[in-house]
Amino acid sequence: MGCWWEDRTAAHVSMAVTLEEAPWLGWIVVKALVRFAFMVANNLVAISSYVCYVIVLQPLRLLDMMEWGDDIKAVSKDEAVMLVNHQATGDVCTLMMCLQDKGLVVAQMMWLMDHIFKYTNFGIVSLIHGDFFIRQGKSHRDQQLLLLKKHLENNYRSRDRKWIVLFPEGGFLRKRRETSQAYAKKNNLPFLTHVTLPRIGATNIILSALVARQENGSPAGGDAKELESKSKGLQWIIDTTIAYPKAEPIDIQTWILGYRKPTVTHVHYRIFPIKDVPLETDDLADWLYQRFIEKEELLSHFYETGAFPPPKGRKEAVSREMTLSNMWIFLIQSFAFLSGYMWYNIIQYFYHCLF
Numbered sequence: 001m002g003c004w005w006e007d008r009t010a011a012h013v014s015m016a017v018t019l020e021e022a023p024w025l026g027w028i029v030v031k032a033l034v035r036f037a038f039m040v041a042n043n044l045v046a047i048s049s050y051v052c053y054v055i056v057l058q059p060l061r062l063l064d065m066m067e068w069g070d071d072i073k074a075v076s077k078d079e080a081v082m083l084v085n086h087q088a089t090g091d092v093c094t095l096m097m098c099l100q101d102k103g104l105v106v107a108q109m110m111w112l113m114d115h116i117f118k119y120t121n122f123g124i125v126s127l128i129h130g131d132f133f134i135r136q137g138k139s140h141r142d143q144q145l146l147l148l149k150k151h152l153e154n155n156y157r158s159r160d161r162k163w164i165v166l167f168p169e170g171g172f173l174r175k176r177r178e179t180s181q182a183y184a185k186k187n188n189l190p191f192l193t194h195v196t197l198p199r200i201g202a203t204n205i206i207l208s209a210l211v212a213r214q215e216n217g218s219p220a221g222g223d224a225k226e227l228e229s230k231s232k233g234l235q236w237i238i239d240t241t242i243a244y245p246k247a248e249p250i251d252i253q254t255w256i257l258g259y260r261k262p263t264v265t266h267v268h269y270r271i272f273p274i275k276d277v278p279l280e281t282d283d284l285a286d287w288l289y290q291r292f293i294e295k296e297e298l299l300s301h302f303y304e305t306g307a308f309p310p311p312k313g314r315k316e317a318v319s320r321e322m323t324l325s326n327m328w329i330f331l332i333q334s335f336a337f338l339s340g341y342m343w344y345n346i347i348q349y350f351y352h353c354l355f
Helices: 002-056 090-098 115-119 123-129 138-155 173-186 201-210 224-229 252-257 281-305 326-354
Strands: 064-069 080-084 109-114 132-134 163-166 236-243 264-273 320-322
Touching: 064 090, 080 090, 080 201, 090 236, 090 252, 090 264, 109 115, 109 123, 115 123, 115 132, 132 138, 138 201, 163 201, 201 281, 236 281, 264 281
Parallel strands: 064 264, 080 163, 080 236, 109 132, 109 163
Antiparallel strands: 064 320, 236 264
8 A cells, every 4th residue: 555655646746846847848849949930931031042142143134025915004003804824833923023014013913822822931921912812622612712702802992902813724734734624525615735724713703893883884873973982993804825935834943943044935915895704604604715715726826836826907916025124123132132131130139139
C-alpha cells in the first residue's frame, strides 16, 4: 500500500509542476513561432530583392508585347468585363503589364482568381484590394456563385471598381482541355484545341449584378436625374485573347527567373457593347460559347501565320507595340525597395524591443 500511495503522490507532484510550467512553455512556443516567421519573411524579402535587382540590371529589353484589335484605352473610364483565355500562371503578369498604360484601370479593377492564390505571397494584397477568390469544383459551385454575388454587392461600387478580369475557362488550358473536349463531344459542341469551353456561372452573376437595367430608354425605377447620380453600370465586354509564339505559354517562373529567350507576347482585344450581349442564361451561354469559338479561330490563325487575322472588311491586321516608360518602372521599383527597407527597419526595431 505504501508504494502505491507514494507513486500516486509523485504523479500529483509531477502534474502540478507541469501545470505551473505551462505558461512558460507556451511562451517559448509562441516566441519560437514568431522568430521562425520573422526569419522566413526576412529571407523572402532578401531573395526577392536580389531577383528584382538582377532583372533591373539586365539589358532593358525585358519583354515585348504587341496588341491587336480594338483600342481598349477608349473605354478605360467606363465599367467593363475582360473575358480572357487562360494558359498559364504568367497570363496574370501579361495582363498587368498590358494594362499599365490604360489610365487608372489597374487601380480600379477587380480580379476573379482561383482560391489557391489566396495563400501565395500576393494573396494578402489581393484580399486588401477586394479581389474575389473562387473555389472550383461542382460541390462548391452554387455556394461560390452566391458568395460572388454578395462580394460584388459589398465591394464593387463601394470601392469604385471599373473593370473585372475573369477567366471563364475555370483553369489552365492543359488541365481542362481533355475534359472540355469530352463535354463538347457529348453535347454536340465544337471541338476546341487552343481554348476550352467556358463556364457560364460567374459571367452570369457579374452581368446580373452589375448591368444597369433599363426600361424604355431610362433606368428601371428612376428618372434622368437619378441616372446622373448613379453608376451607368457595365457598358462593355472586352474579349481578350493572349497568344504566345509556338503556343508555349509563359509561367510565373519564367517571369521571375527569365531563363527562356526573349519573346513577344501578343494580346488581341475585341470590344462588345453590353447592349449587344444577351442576359438570359441560355442565350448568354450561346453567346459566350461563340466568343471562345472565335478565340479558337484567332489562335489557329496566329499559330499558323504569326499574326492575328484582320477584322471583317479589312485586308490587313495592324498591331500596336505596347511600351512602358523605363523611368516610370525605375521610380516605382525604387519606391518599392525603399518602402521595403523602411518597413524592415521598423519591424526589426519592434522585434528587438520585444525579444
